[in-house]
Amino acid sequence: MKYIFPMLLLAMLFTQCRDDVPTLNPDGSMKAVIDGSSWQADVLEAAYVDGELTLSGSTLDERAIVMGATIGDLKPLTVAFLPGSPDGLTYTSVGGARTYVSNTAGGDGFLRITAVDTAREWISGRFEARCYRLQEGGGVEITEGVFTKVPYTDSLPPIFSSGVRAVIDGATWTSDSVATALGDGQIRVQSLGENGRQIRFRIPENADHGTYDLDPTGAFSAIFITMQSDTLSAESGTISIDLLNEDRRRLEGTFNFEATGSQQVVSLADGRFEINY
Template identity: 25%
Template sequence: MKNIKLIGGLLLIITAFTFISCENEPIDSAINLDDFDGGGTGGPMVFKADFGGNTWNGTVAQAVISGNLVSIGANRADGSTFSILISGNTTGTYPANSNIIAYTPAGSEYGYWSVNLANESELTGSIVISNINTVNKTISGTFSYKGYWSDSTNTSILPVDFTNGVFTNVPYTSSNPVANDTFFAKIDGIEFVEEQIDGALITNVSGMPDQISVVGSKNNGDRVGLNIIRSLAAGTYQFTGPLGENVNASCVLNNVLYNAESGSLTITAKTDTRIKGTFTMVVKNFTTSVTKTVTEGAFDVEYN
């Protein structure tokens, strides 16, 4: 079944790559955000978009920049949300279909997102990052896209055009890798050689429980990511699909997303700021049904 559930302003299939960090540090030692400080000024936060003859205005918005990834989330009191995930961390234009924009109506677990599951190469729109202000810690830009209902088994819901999307002065936080963090995994028997390790705490996101995010990533965008409910004690927990109750995981390999379908994660040690464990899993792409086997997974990271 080709469908994606969108809950609480987060794309749960990619929450392993969507962090809210407690740190406000430089993104990467190889990146100087001052180089693309586009002259933006302080001012009120705006997140809005037009569709269906109306303008949606977000009341709360937050962004996170981590490694080569920007995530932006916005919601309002009725429970509807927008989520944007960009594989990149500089000003510029990004195609919507190879990144993510998603609108989730209030009370729905599905939404309108920027990929046509029947034709994933369709150019559905774009996201423009116009300014990253490192003084005020804000990000600004625009977006527009043709949104397809994420449950493709429901063919009665037609696509919706989202236009005049604007995010202005959205506050961002950034994560910085810790020198003594470790991460290891093999994918189909070949070592995944990460170039960055990120641990972060996701707190108070639309009523969801606090979560710990652990990600090993390469500069080309390949990633292995884990999401762990923060309240879990040492022990073994099963992966049960993209919406698992206790743990979730996903991989991005050659720009293809895979979600954990089965396997387990064992927490061997945990403090208020650090978590250590092991994992094995089978991950699956929801469009092609291609699977990958992840073995010998191990991590030891600071997350607070």
């Protein structure tokens, strides 16, 4: 998300959710209260690169909190989340169905770094936010957010060593973050990029190499989520599987489709994915 993720984080931050790997960072933790209900991350990821911090936590049911801010030096400080700010928090609901952002009208919040250990490379702090979808009056309130000793990386893989990209209505789009989940015989991929736009798709975990038609109710499906959080389905188009290696947990391929819905039609061409799951 352009609003949420600093622009220099064009390399991928991976949030990989699998039943056999409940957490990437067993020594760190992130928890919060979301609309009055307790939430705790199963998977954590953080990166601090060139003065920009991205911090994310997600659960196995795909509820995710992602924060991004330009902070300069990594030290105890507080960053305000304000409408229109390049810094902010995004929340994705169960199954990745809805995305809410703090930096739209009515939204606010903060990220407070309370402790940093640069030798061991971990950070701790607090956060809160009120997030909204652009086309809805309702929202999500996140309170009592705490992250403790979350390990961070100070280097990222080369751009598109992994990730998702496409040409959307003639303009190149590259994912800022990718979340994957394996369950019920399917690989589910959720990629998030500039201005909150998302590309998501599902394929069978035992799919053979080849090209397949996309169908909203079929085994191979895809959706595109606009910057206004409208969900558009791939009513036609194809997805090609070039590599699906269960031992390496590696998935690569291409896609092309038109996404329709809410009286909109969006063209996604020259799509490419190279991801771990």
